């Protein structure tokens with residue numbers, strides 16, 4: 168068990184490279200199960216969740232070879248078991264992503280309920296809807312058992328645009344007989360990434376980036392060499408960090424198109440950046456003033472499926488808003504328990520009213536002071552790191568496993584930007 172000791176109040180300055188997108192890396196590892204051939208995945212972030220996914224891949228009979236700093240070669244010639252080990256499954260939400268590939272490859276998948284962040288009810292109904300429509304039978308008895316003699320393409324209308332359910336449905340449909348149409352599909356950049364990876368393996372997926380995906384099933388998929396895209400959640404977190412510490416951070420290897428919904432939301436907080444090619448720079452001079460809606464009305468930052476504002480950045484926006492002059496409503500529509508962490512920010516001096524589990528009104532700027540904090544989930548944990556780095560005095564952040572499952576090499580990278588942060592054992 169590790170914790171962070173942070174001394175706040177110093178501007179962060181310098182250049183970092185964006186890591187690979189966690190939420191693309193995880194389904195891409197699961198997708199490697201769909202072929203007997205060698206799959207090379209590049210730009211995988213070196214984070215806890217990625218290592219757990221690789222452990223599951225290996226437990227199923229796969230070979231995993233680290234061939235470069237963030238590059239791995241995966242191969243599973245024979246699936247040796249079709250049940251996900253309980254201890255690994257409960258560590259991460261993304262373990263559910265093995266359902267579609269295991270079903271398609273071996274006709275059976277047994278999964279204990281997945282773990283993951285406690286940020287509200289995390290329904291799996293959409294996964295079941297999609298996989299049963301493709302012909303799977305699901306038995307629920309403490310664990311989920313999916314079986315199918317044959318998967319057959321269908322015209323599927325998802326009850327919500329679930330990210331991982333879309334990915335599971337696509338991974339099952341690529342080897343199904345006939346054509347599958349998925350309407351109300353999620354279209355996040357990570358969903359696009361796994362679809363592009365599958366096409367590079369010989370799958371036939373069209374409509375990538377839209378909410379209707381059409382998949383013509385193929386007999387077999389080949390290996391590939393695929394580089395996953397940058398993590399816009401990490402990039403958004405570093406933008407917030409630069410702004411609240413009055414620093415200037417340059418982030419290389421970004422994807423400008425991913426930043427469009429994020430730019431709109433930061434713009435409401437008077438925060439802007441420049442992009443040249445794939446390099447983004449947050450300049451020191453920022454307004455840090457709320458841009459009211461027409462008529463001087465209080466603006467809101469609310470999340471939605473892509474291309475809406477990503478829910479995984481609402482915690483970050485909440486802490487950033489505490490340093491901005493004016494009032495803003497943060498409305499986390501998608502997860503009902505994500506906003507509870509604001510009591511920790513209030514304890515540090517932030518002026519926030521938690522209206523209900525989904526909505527918080529933030530009035531700034533507030534002087535934050537150091538505190539003793541426990542990270543409840545990956546994004547709230549990062550929000551606490553940001554709060555601690557702009558607070559006066561020292562903070563302790565415990566349970567940093569929760570942060571490090573989503574942010575690569577965080578303390579080293581923050582130190583390179585001038586942060587006073589130490590990672591120490593809490594035993």
Ligand SMILES: CC(=O)N[C@H]1[C@@H](OP(=O)(O)OP(=O)(O)OC[C@H]2O[C@@H](n3ccc(=O)[nH]c3=O)[C@H](O)[C@@H]2O)O[C@H](CO)[C@@H](O)[C@@H]1O
Pocket residue numbers: 190193260261287288289290327328329330331332353357472478479500501502503
């Ligand atoms: C491993 C992975 O990729 N995890 C991401 C994935 O989780 P995950 O795939 O679990 O999230 P889902 O997209 O299924 O749903 C997220 C939440 O939003 C709600 N919902 C979803 C779609 C919709 O149209 N309406 C709606 O209200 C769901 O009920 C749920 O409460 O997507 C989430 C939403 O971007 C992200 O927070 C997670 O980081």
Ligand SMILES: C=C(OP(=O)(O)O)C(=O)O
Pocket residue numbers: 259260261283284286479545546573
């Ligand atoms: C909620 C998140 O991840 P997961 O779905 O893996 O729990 C996240 O990345 O913010």
